[in-house]
Amino acid sequence: MDIYNAAEWMLDRHVAEGRGDAVAIRCQNRSTTYSDVLADVWRVQALLFELGISAGHRVLLVLNDDPVFAAWFLGTIRSAVIPIPLSTMLMAKDLAFIAADAEPELIVISAEYSDFIDPILAAAPSLRHVVVTEAAGRMFTIEPLTWADVPTAAECSVAATTRDDAAFWLYSSGTTGMPKGVIHRHANPQATFDTYASQVLRISSDDRCLSVAKLFFAFGLGNSLTFPFGAGATALLEPRRPTPQLMLEHVRLERPTLFFASPGFVAALLDTDADDDAFASVRATVTAGEALPADLQRRFSERFGHPVLDGIGSTEALHIFLSNTLDTQRPGTSGTVVSGYSARLCDDSGAEVVEPDRPGYLNVRGPSLAAGYWRRAEASAAAFEDGWLRTGDVYTRSTDDHWTFLGRNTDMIKAGGIWVSPAEVEGVLVSHPDVLEAAVVGSRNDDGLEEVVGFVVARAGRVVDVDVLNAYCRGLMASFKRPRRLLVVNSLPKTATGKIQRFALRAQLETGQP
Numbered sequence: 001m002d003i004y005n006a007a008e009w010m011l012d013r014h015v016a017e018g019r020g021d022a023v024a025i026r027c028q029n030r031s032t033t034y035s036d037v038l039a040d041v042w043r044v045q046a047l048l049f050e051l052g053i054s055a056g057h058r059v060l061l062v063l064n065d066d067p068v069f070a071a072w073f074l075g076t077i078r079s080a081v082i083p084i085p086l087s088t089m090l091m092a093k094d095l096a097f098i099a100a101d102a103e104p105e106l107i108v109i110s111a112e113y114s115d116f117i118d119p120i121l122a123a124a125p126s127l128r129h130v131v132v133t134e135a136a137g138r139m140f141t142i143e144p145l146t147w148a149d150v151p152t153a154a155e156c157s158v159a160a161t162t163r164d165d166a167a168f169w170l171y172s173s174g175t176t177g178m179p180k181g182v183i184h185r186h187a188n189p190q191a192t193f194d195t196y197a198s199q200v201l202r203i204s205s206d207d208r209c210l211s212v213a214k215l216f217f218a219f220g221l222g223n224s225l226t227f228p229f230g231a232g233a234t235a236l237l238e239p240r241r242p243t244p245q246l247m248l249e250h251v252r253l254e255r256p257t258l259f260f261a262s263p264g265f266v267a268a269l270l271d272t273d274a275d276d277d278a279f280a281s282v283r284a285t286v287t288a289g290e291a292l293p294a295d296l297q298r299r300f301s302e303r304f305g306h307p308v309l310d311g312i313g314s315t316e317a318l319h320i321f322l323s324n325t326l327d328t329q330r331p332g333t334s335g336t337v338v339s340g341y342s343a344r345l346c347d348d349s350g351a352e353v354v355e356p357d358r359p360g361y362l363n364v365r366g367p368s369l370a371a372g373y374w375r376r377a378e379a380s381a382a383a384f385e386d387g388w389l390r391t392g393d394v395y396t397r398s399t400d401d402h403w404t405f406l407g408r409n410t411d412m413i414k415a416g417g418i419w420v421s422p423a424e425v426e427g428v429l430v431s432h433p434d435v436l437e438a439a440v441v442g443s444r445n446d447d448g449l450e451e452v453v454g455f456v457v458a459r460a461g462r463v464v465d466v467d468v469l470n471a472y473c474r475g476l477m478a479s480f481k482r483p484r485r486l487l488v489v490n491s492l493p494k495t496a497t498g499k500i501q502r503f504a505l506r507a508q509l510e511t512g513q514p
């Protein structure tokens with residue numbers, strides 16, 4: 001078996017090939033070169049050695065997006081230690097659950113989350129050490145080291161891993177159930193680069209990547225680390241919580257060429273008074289995480305003058321496997337299969353749906369799929385079979401091979417005995433000028449039959465008139481799809497990754513407390 005290490009591919013390669021002085025990261029107006037990152041990676045490796053943290057041990061990273069994240073992520077991987085980036089948007093109890101599950105030896109945490117340290121330690125007796133990346137300023141159960149105290153180190157060697165060895169885990173943020181550790185192999189980052197980043201984005205060393213999605217998401221990890229580092233390009237990192245104004249300022253100052261965001265963020269940007277040339281440096285915007293409504297795709301693309309590429313990825317597949325391309329975008333679809341992946345639709349019995357335009361459960365196969373879930377044999381068997389991943393999404397495929405998202409399997413609505421796609425109805429609702437966001441769920445009426453219910457959030461400074469919106473819907477969709485109830489709310493319940501929690505809305509309707 002060939003020796004291969006993901007960190008060596010992302011980092012050492014550039015230094016070895018004479019690109020050590022290229023800027024790997026721009027963060028808070030400072031440049032970090034590839035050589036600088038490698039020097040910090042050696043510091044991490046020397047410390048891991050000193051603490052007795054070795055191959056296969058886990059390290060939790062609760063870090064903001066900055067050069068220290070890159071050093072710890074790549075430094076652990078370079079030593080065959082397993083980094084587990086965790087969401088900084090979670091609560092202490094959520095992190096504690098994951099820590100108990102992952103049994104880590106070490107946690108590396110930004111000082112602003114230091115209140116989480118003791119609850120995490122309490123939940124995970126396996127933890128032996130804490131590193132706080134800035135001064136912490138209080139006492140903890142385990143006395144923390146600070147990153148500033150970690151000395152510079154001489155060159156450290158690359159662990160002799162192979163492509164199939166576990167490299168890092170990501171905890172999946174499912175909309176139901178408990179988070180699961182998704183185990184990714186050393187080969188997987190490069191696989192997402194060789195497929196999506198190279199062929200769809202045509203990334204090069206001239207690119208400057210700016211992602212609204214943070215590094216702890218699979219989406220952000222690709223956008224802000226694997227893709228720029230794979231290309232010897234520059235990652236533009238922002239440690240703070242992203243707001244439209246902050247990101248606009250970033251775009252103005254740092255001139256990204258590739259911009260990555262969720263559809264919700266695209267909507268929020270459209271709601272600002274940004275100049276039409278605000279994104280002049282950007283050659284493409286990528287959205288993922290949920291379906292991008294056609295109307296938003298067109299408005300953003302037209303206003304800011306560059307292609308907007310919707311693509312679907314998942315934590316289990318590591319990045320995007322169905323996507324629109326720089327040359328062709330078909331609004332309202334996830335585009336076509338990214339070269340290197342295969343996709344198919346299956347019915348309830350597992351048989352392949354071959355006729356075009358018929359809904360089926362989306363399965364995907366490709367070189368970046370996770371090895372499975374940590375200690376979840378049953379869930380692993382349910383999601384991964386014969387090299388295929390069951391995404392849980394319902395899609396159609398057109399005669400010319402464009403794929404359209406209809407919903408996640410459990411969110412699909414049967415109204416009057418006919419399938420209704422919540423995504424489709426939401427697309428119509430959000431195309432109304434008074435509506436910022438919408439969520440559509442199925443709810444049982446007095447007869448016990450499912451009906452379509454829409455929740456809408458008004459755009460800033462606007463008021464949604466339910467009768468007006470209802471009349472608007474009447475003109476734009478088949479009668480059986482039209483929401484029988486429309487509720488105006490201040491906000492929609494969302495997961496840590498920003499996905500609307502339709503199950504929470506269904507529960508609210510059931511208990512009569514919308």
Ligand code: 3UK
Nearest residue numbers: 218219288289290291311312313314315319320405
């Ligand atoms: C949904 C989409 C329609 C879909 C992700 C890009 O979202 C990512 O990963 P997650 O594990 O969620 C996966 C699920 O989210 N979804 C994602 N993108 C789309 N649905 N259109 C889309 N464009 O249900 C999928 O199964 O959080 C996205 C790259 C890496 C990722 N991990």
